[in-house]
Amino acid sequence: MTFRLLIFTFLFSCFAFAQQTKSATPPQMPPWLNTPEVHADNSVTFQFLAPNAQEVKLAREGTEPVAMQKDEKGAWMVTTAPLVPDYYGYSIMVDGVRMLDPYNHLLVPNLLTPANAVHVPGPGLPWELTNVPHGEIHHHFYRSTVCNDDRDYYVYTPPGYSSSAKTKYPVLYLLHGFSDDASGWTAVGHANVILDNLIAQGKAKPMIVVMPLGYGTMEMIHLGWGAWSHHDVRDENFSKFREYLLTEIIPRVESEYRVDKDRKMRAIAGLSMGGSESLLTGLNNLDKFAWIGAFSSGGIPEDFAKDFPGLDASANQKLKLLWIACGTEDHLITVNRNFREWLKEKGIQHTDIETPGMHTWMVWRRNLSAFAPLLFR
Numbered sequence: 118m119t120f121r122l123l124i125f126t127f128l129f130s131c132f133a134f135a136q137q138t139k140s141a142t143p144p145q146m147p148p149w150l151n152t153p154e155v156h157a158d159n160s161v162t163f164q165f166l167a168p169n170a171q172e173v174k175l176a177r178e179g180t181e182p183v184a185m186q187k188d189e190k191g192a193w194m195v196t197t198a199p200l201v202p203d204y205y206g207y208s209i210m211v212d213g214v215r216m217l218d219p220y221n222h223l224l225v226p227n228l229l230t231p232a233n234a235v236h237v238p239g240p241g242l243p244w245e246l247t248n249v250p251h252g253e254i255h256h257h258f259y260r261s262t263v264c265n266d267d268r269d270y271y272v273y274t275p276p277g278y279s280s281s282a283k284t285k286y287p288v289l290y291l292l293h294g295f296s297d298d299a300s301g302w303t304a305v306g307h308a309n310v311i312l313d314n315l316i317a318q319g320k321a322k323p324m325i326v327v328m329p330l331g332y333g334t335m336e337m338i339h340l341g342w343g344a345w346s347h348h349d350v351r352d353e354n355f356s357k358f359r360e361y362l363l364t365e366i367i368p369r370v371e372s373e374y375r376v377d378k379d380r381k382m383r384a385i386a387g388l389s390m391g392g393s394e395s396l397l398t399g400l401n402n403l404d405k406f407a408w409i410g411a412f413s414s415g416g417i418p419e420d421f422a423k424d425f426p427g428l429d430a431s432a433n434q435k436l437k438l439l440w441i442a443c444g445t446e447d448h449l450i451t452v453n454r455n456f457r458e459w460l461k462e463k464g465i466q467h468t469d470i471e472t473p474g475m476h477t478w479m480v481w482r483r484n485l486s487a488f489a490p491l492l493f494r
Contacts, residue, residue, distance in 0.1 A: 153235040159199040178206035179477040202239020229296040243486040244307040249317035250276035263361035275323040285377040287493040288325045292387025299330040333357025386410030388481045407437040412484040430464035439467040444474030
């Protein structure tokens with residue numbers, strides 16, 4: 118009897134629970150917001166649901182945060198003026214706290230300040246997907262002996278690349294900026310799309326593009342935005358990055374891909390921190406690089422002679438191109454101008470590029486679109 122009673126009690130409990138669950142009111146989901154919404158005139162409406170917030174602002178890449186207005190349902194809204202076609206990173210500031218937009222799947226990966234992005238399309242732009250042959254992106258992982266950690270790097274191979282063919286390709290080592298990760302140039306910069314379009318139009322040579330993690334020490338990230346005031350960490354970051362690129366990444370790439378190993382077929386370029394790394398690595402290793410590009414370089418102390426010992430006009434015999442660009446509204450424009458003036462005093466030939474813009478991906482996508490067609494000519 119005891120066993121039967123236990124069975125009956127168990128079954129009754131299951132039935133009661135099922136009835137309770139069946140009659141329970143399902144949890145209410147928050148209303149769906151169509152955001153960001155790009156309008157026909159290229160203005161964009163952003164919304165964010167935060168009924169209990171006191172202040173909500175839109176922080177869009179390249180602009181100061183702007184206030185959003187709350188409606189009766191607790192949704193905050195703002196509409197921009199018409200925007201130039203591009204990708205724009207943004208975050209939502211809720212009572213001073215930076216938030217991601219949960220209604221937008223388009224993300225901007227970043228180790229310190231991840232964000233969302235809105236795409237304002239425009240015909241003919243190098244980073245717009247078009248019906249052309251596409252290359253491939255390969256993602257590699259390995260253990261770095263120099264940096265004593267596990268890290269990754271990306272490799273773009275152009276349309277028609279085959280590991281079994283005899284064709285060898287020139288290679289561009291393309292470096293991201295501070296706070297980015299190794300995916301920065303593909304996920305945010307759309308470098309693969311830019312190269313696909315330029316190659317299809319005959320504007321750029323088919324090339325392999327290698328995009329490594331840009332830190333010689335991850336202590337740079339652990340220290341956050343104040344890392345640059347720690348000069349010993351900054352110097353270690355630059356020196357170890359150079360070492361691991363030269364002794365680990367380049368040998369791995371040259372053993373795994375059909376890369377032309379001639380220095381005239383090897384370029385290095387990058388943005389912000391990556392721009393400085395391109396200058397420090399390239400100009401101090403002209404036996405390995407003939408093409409150097411720096412976009413909005415930052416982090417190099419202005420004692421240039423210390424970081425570029427022995428650099429003089431004889432470098433002109435080895436350099437095919439030294440291309441230095443910066444936006445005129447960028448906070449790093451002064452140090453870039455000072456560096457170019459120092460190069461001029463040393464008699465080192467280089468190309469100066471200044472364009473409108475701040476320290477943003479909108480500038481760097483255009484830099485790559487202008488720089489890549491110059492390579493390997």
